[in-house]
Amino acid sequence: MNARTEPAGAKAEPDTTARPPLIREFLLVAGLFLVYKLGRRLAIGHTTEAFHNARRVWHLERAAHLPHENAVQSALLHGETLVHLANTYYATVHFPATVVFLVWLYVRRPAHYVWARRVLAVVTTAALVLPFTFPLAPPRMLTGTGLVDTARVYGPSVYGPPSSDHLSNQFAAMPSLHFGWALMVAVGLIAATRSRWRPLWLLHPALTLLVITGTANHYWLDALVATGMLGLALAVIHPPRHTATTARRGTGRLTTPEPVLAGAAR
Secondary structure, eight states, X not given: OOGGGSOXXXXXXXXXXXXXXXXXHHHHHHHHHHHHHHHHHHTOOOHHHHHHHHHHHXXXXXXXXXXXXXXXXXXXXXXXXXXXXHHHHHHHTHHHHHHHHHHHHHHHOHHHHHHHHHHHHHHHHHTTTXXXXXXXXXXXXXXXXXXXXXXXXXXXXXXXXXTTOOSOOTTBXXXXXXXHHHHHHHHHHHHHOOOTTGGGGGHHHHHHHHHHHHTTSOOHHHHHHHHHHHHHHHHHSOOOOOOSOEEOTTSSOEEOOHHHHHHHHO
Protein backbone atom coordinates (compact mmCIF):
# COMPACT_ATOMS: atom_id res chain seq x y z
CA MET A 1 0.00 0.00 0.00
CA ASN A 2 1.24 3.46 -0.81
CA ALA A 3 1.35 5.25 2.55
CA ARG A 4 1.37 8.63 0.84
CA THR A 5 -2.29 8.21 -0.02
CA GLU A 6 -3.34 7.98 3.63
CA PRO A 7 -3.45 10.43 6.53
CA ALA A 8 -0.53 10.39 8.94
CA GLY A 9 -0.69 7.23 11.02
CA ALA A 10 -3.56 5.81 8.96
CA LYS A 11 -2.31 2.34 7.90
CA ALA A 12 -4.81 -0.43 7.43
CA GLU A 13 -5.99 -3.12 5.09
CA PRO A 14 -7.40 -2.13 1.71
CA ASP A 15 -11.18 -2.03 1.53
CA THR A 16 -12.64 -3.82 -1.48
CA THR A 17 -16.24 -2.81 -0.70
CA ALA A 18 -18.00 -1.16 -3.64
CA ARG A 19 -18.29 2.59 -3.18
CA PRO A 20 -21.78 4.10 -3.08
CA PRO A 21 -22.66 6.31 -6.08
CA LEU A 22 -20.78 9.58 -5.70
CA ILE A 23 -23.60 11.92 -6.78
CA ARG A 24 -26.04 10.23 -4.41
CA GLU A 25 -23.62 10.54 -1.51
CA PHE A 26 -22.91 14.18 -2.28
CA LEU A 27 -26.63 14.95 -2.30
CA LEU A 28 -27.18 12.99 0.93
CA VAL A 29 -24.40 14.73 2.83
CA ALA A 30 -25.22 18.18 1.44
CA GLY A 31 -28.90 17.64 2.13
CA LEU A 32 -28.21 16.60 5.71
CA PHE A 33 -26.14 19.73 6.29
CA LEU A 34 -28.81 22.00 4.80
CA VAL A 35 -31.59 20.35 6.82
CA TYR A 36 -29.54 20.80 9.98
CA LYS A 37 -28.87 24.48 9.27
CA LEU A 38 -32.54 25.09 8.42
CA GLY A 39 -33.72 23.17 11.46
CA ARG A 40 -31.55 25.23 13.79
CA ARG A 41 -32.86 28.42 12.20
CA LEU A 42 -36.43 27.28 12.84
CA ALA A 43 -35.63 26.95 16.54
CA ILE A 44 -35.07 30.68 17.06
CA GLY A 45 -37.22 32.97 19.15
CA HIS A 46 -36.52 31.54 22.60
CA THR A 47 -34.07 34.16 23.84
CA THR A 48 -35.40 34.48 27.40
CA GLU A 49 -35.54 30.73 27.86
CA ALA A 50 -32.06 30.35 26.33
CA PHE A 51 -30.52 32.68 28.93
CA HIS A 52 -32.48 31.02 31.73
CA ASN A 53 -31.14 27.63 30.64
CA ALA A 54 -27.63 29.07 30.38
CA ARG A 55 -27.70 30.09 34.04
CA ARG A 56 -29.02 26.64 34.97
CA VAL A 57 -26.21 24.92 33.05
CA TRP A 58 -23.58 27.20 34.58
CA HIS A 59 -24.77 26.50 38.13
CA LEU A 60 -25.13 22.77 37.41
CA GLU A 61 -21.51 22.61 36.24
CA ARG A 62 -20.35 24.33 39.43
CA ALA A 63 -22.48 22.00 41.57
CA ALA A 64 -20.93 19.03 39.74
CA HIS A 65 -17.45 20.50 40.38
CA LEU A 66 -16.61 20.62 36.68
CA PRO A 67 -13.62 22.83 35.82
CA HIS A 68 -14.38 26.48 35.19
CA GLU A 69 -14.39 27.43 31.52
CA ASN A 70 -12.53 30.53 32.79
CA ALA A 71 -9.45 28.41 33.53
CA VAL A 72 -9.09 27.39 29.89
CA GLN A 73 -9.80 30.89 28.64
CA SER A 74 -7.27 32.43 31.03
CA ALA A 75 -4.58 30.24 29.46
CA LEU A 76 -5.56 31.41 25.98
CA LEU A 77 -5.59 35.07 26.99
CA HIS A 78 -1.91 34.99 28.00
CA GLY A 79 -1.06 35.79 24.38
CA GLU A 80 -3.02 37.46 21.60
CA THR A 81 -1.53 35.07 19.02
CA LEU A 82 -2.73 32.02 20.94
CA VAL A 83 -6.29 33.25 21.32
CA HIS A 84 -6.36 34.28 17.65
CA LEU A 85 -5.26 30.76 16.67
CA ALA A 86 -7.99 29.28 18.87
CA ASN A 87 -10.62 31.48 17.20
CA THR A 88 -9.28 30.51 13.78
CA TYR A 89 -9.41 26.83 14.68
CA TYR A 90 -13.01 27.19 15.83
CA ALA A 91 -14.00 29.05 12.67
CA THR A 92 -12.17 27.03 10.01
CA VAL A 93 -11.39 23.45 11.10
CA HIS A 94 -14.75 21.99 12.18
CA PHE A 95 -16.53 21.51 8.85
CA PRO A 96 -13.51 21.06 6.49
CA ALA A 97 -11.96 18.39 8.75
CA THR A 98 -15.20 16.41 8.72
CA VAL A 99 -15.48 16.69 4.93
CA VAL A 100 -11.87 15.54 4.44
CA PHE A 101 -12.54 12.63 6.81
CA LEU A 102 -15.58 11.51 4.82
CA VAL A 103 -13.83 11.94 1.47
CA TRP A 104 -10.84 9.88 2.63
CA LEU A 105 -13.10 7.12 3.90
CA TYR A 106 -15.11 7.17 0.67
CA VAL A 107 -11.95 6.73 -1.41
CA ARG A 108 -9.95 4.40 0.84
CA ARG A 109 -12.47 2.68 3.16
CA PRO A 110 -15.92 2.60 1.49
CA ALA A 111 -17.44 0.27 4.09
CA HIS A 112 -16.27 2.52 6.93
CA TYR A 113 -17.50 5.54 4.98
CA VAL A 114 -21.07 4.20 4.94
CA TRP A 115 -20.85 3.46 8.67
CA ALA A 116 -19.42 6.90 9.54
CA ARG A 117 -21.94 8.71 7.36
CA ARG A 118 -24.80 6.90 9.08
CA VAL A 119 -23.46 7.69 12.55
CA LEU A 120 -22.96 11.37 11.69
CA ALA A 121 -26.43 11.53 10.16
CA VAL A 122 -28.04 10.07 13.31
CA VAL A 123 -26.11 12.36 15.67
CA THR A 124 -26.73 15.46 13.56
CA THR A 125 -30.43 14.73 13.17
CA ALA A 126 -30.80 14.09 16.91
CA ALA A 127 -29.03 17.38 17.58
CA LEU A 128 -31.90 19.17 15.86
CA VAL A 129 -34.23 18.32 18.74
CA LEU A 130 -32.43 20.09 21.59
CA PRO A 131 -32.63 23.67 20.24
CA PHE A 132 -36.43 23.28 20.27
CA THR A 133 -36.66 21.63 23.69
CA PHE A 134 -33.66 23.21 25.42
CA PRO A 135 -32.49 26.47 23.79
CA LEU A 136 -29.19 27.54 25.31
CA ALA A 137 -27.18 30.74 25.14
CA PRO A 138 -23.42 30.13 24.90
CA PRO A 139 -21.22 31.12 27.85
CA ARG A 140 -19.79 34.10 25.92
CA MET A 141 -23.23 35.71 26.20
CA LEU A 142 -23.74 34.98 29.89
CA THR A 143 -23.04 37.93 32.18
CA GLY A 144 -21.40 37.55 35.54
CA THR A 145 -19.06 34.74 34.52
CA GLY A 146 -15.98 36.81 33.70
CA LEU A 147 -15.74 35.16 30.28
CA VAL A 148 -14.74 37.13 27.18
CA ASP A 149 -16.21 36.73 23.71
CA THR A 150 -12.76 36.07 22.26
CA ALA A 151 -13.92 35.95 18.64
CA ARG A 152 -15.53 39.39 18.88
CA VAL A 153 -12.57 40.93 20.73
CA TYR A 154 -9.64 39.28 18.96
CA GLY A 155 -11.15 37.78 15.79
CA PRO A 156 -11.86 36.06 13.56
CA SER A 157 -15.55 35.57 14.31
CA VAL A 158 -18.12 33.45 12.48
CA TYR A 159 -21.04 35.11 14.27
CA GLY A 160 -22.58 38.54 14.05
CA PRO A 161 -24.93 40.13 16.57
CA PRO A 162 -27.64 37.56 17.38
CA SER A 163 -30.39 39.97 16.31
CA SER A 164 -28.95 40.29 12.79
CA ASP A 165 -27.32 36.87 12.33
CA HIS A 166 -29.49 35.13 9.75
CA LEU A 167 -27.08 32.23 9.08
CA SER A 168 -26.96 30.51 12.46
CA ASN A 169 -28.92 30.04 15.66
CA GLN A 170 -26.57 31.20 18.40
CA PHE A 171 -28.96 29.96 21.08
CA ALA A 172 -28.39 26.31 20.11
CA ALA A 173 -25.18 25.70 22.05
CA MET A 174 -26.20 22.20 23.19
CA PRO A 175 -25.04 19.78 21.97
CA SER A 176 -21.67 20.88 20.61
CA LEU A 177 -21.40 19.37 17.15
CA HIS A 178 -17.95 20.95 16.93
CA PHE A 179 -16.93 18.39 19.54
CA GLY A 180 -19.27 15.59 18.46
CA TRP A 181 -18.05 15.64 14.87
CA ALA A 182 -14.40 15.94 15.94
CA LEU A 183 -14.80 12.92 18.22
CA MET A 184 -16.40 10.93 15.40
CA VAL A 185 -13.50 11.82 13.09
CA ALA A 186 -11.09 10.38 15.65
CA VAL A 187 -13.22 7.29 16.36
CA GLY A 188 -13.72 6.69 12.65
CA LEU A 189 -10.02 6.90 11.80
CA ILE A 190 -9.08 4.67 14.72
CA ALA A 191 -11.64 2.09 13.58
CA ALA A 192 -10.64 2.27 9.91
CA THR A 193 -6.86 2.12 10.34
CA ARG A 194 -4.34 -0.21 11.93
CA SER A 195 -1.30 1.94 12.76
CA ARG A 196 -0.07 1.74 16.34
CA TRP A 197 -0.13 5.56 16.29
CA ARG A 198 -3.83 5.80 15.50
CA PRO A 199 -4.85 6.79 19.09
CA LEU A 200 -3.17 10.14 18.32
CA TRP A 201 -6.26 11.03 16.30
CA LEU A 202 -7.89 11.71 19.69
CA LEU A 203 -5.81 14.87 19.83
CA HIS A 204 -8.29 16.43 17.39
CA PRO A 205 -11.33 16.23 19.71
CA ALA A 206 -9.14 17.04 22.72
CA LEU A 207 -7.93 20.24 21.06
CA THR A 208 -11.45 21.00 19.87
CA LEU A 209 -12.74 20.69 23.45
CA LEU A 210 -10.16 23.17 24.71
CA VAL A 211 -10.98 25.56 21.86
CA ILE A 212 -14.77 25.53 22.24
CA THR A 213 -14.56 26.10 26.00
CA GLY A 214 -11.63 28.52 25.91
CA THR A 215 -13.34 30.73 23.35
CA ALA A 216 -16.54 30.62 25.48
CA ASN A 217 -18.61 29.20 22.64
CA HIS A 218 -19.63 26.09 24.59
CA TYR A 219 -19.97 24.69 28.09
CA TRP A 220 -18.39 21.43 29.21
CA LEU A 221 -21.89 19.96 29.31
CA ASP A 222 -22.39 20.72 25.62
CA ALA A 223 -19.48 18.39 24.85
CA LEU A 224 -20.68 15.77 27.34
CA VAL A 225 -24.13 15.67 25.75
CA ALA A 226 -22.58 15.38 22.28
CA THR A 227 -20.44 12.51 23.56
CA GLY A 228 -23.48 10.73 24.97
CA MET A 229 -25.39 11.11 21.70
CA LEU A 230 -22.44 9.81 19.71
CA GLY A 231 -22.02 6.89 22.12
CA LEU A 232 -25.66 5.87 21.64
CA ALA A 233 -25.31 6.07 17.85
CA LEU A 234 -22.15 3.97 17.93
CA ALA A 235 -23.86 1.39 20.14
CA VAL A 236 -26.56 0.91 17.51
CA ILE A 237 -24.53 1.35 14.31
CA HIS A 238 -21.49 -0.92 14.38
CA PRO A 239 -18.36 -0.43 12.25
CA PRO A 240 -17.53 -3.01 9.56
CA ARG A 241 -14.91 -5.66 10.20
CA HIS A 242 -11.63 -5.71 8.29
CA THR A 243 -11.91 -8.62 5.89
CA ALA A 244 -9.48 -7.91 3.06
CA THR A 245 -6.34 -10.00 2.55
CA THR A 246 -3.24 -8.04 3.55
CA ALA A 247 0.47 -8.25 3.00
CA ARG A 248 2.46 -8.79 6.18
CA ARG A 249 4.60 -5.72 6.83
CA GLY A 250 8.22 -6.23 5.86
CA THR A 251 7.63 -9.51 3.95
CA GLY A 252 6.13 -10.61 0.69
CA ARG A 253 3.85 -13.13 2.36
CA LEU A 254 0.10 -12.73 2.47
CA THR A 255 -1.90 -13.08 5.65
CA THR A 256 -5.38 -14.62 5.44
CA PRO A 257 -7.99 -12.85 7.57
CA GLU A 258 -8.94 -14.49 10.83
CA PRO A 259 -12.57 -15.29 9.85
CA VAL A 260 -11.31 -17.20 6.78
CA LEU A 261 -8.85 -19.21 8.87
CA ALA A 262 -11.60 -20.07 11.31
CA GLY A 263 -13.79 -21.26 8.47
CA ALA A 264 -10.98 -23.37 7.00
CA ALA A 265 -10.40 -25.04 10.37
CA ARG A 266 -13.97 -26.22 10.43
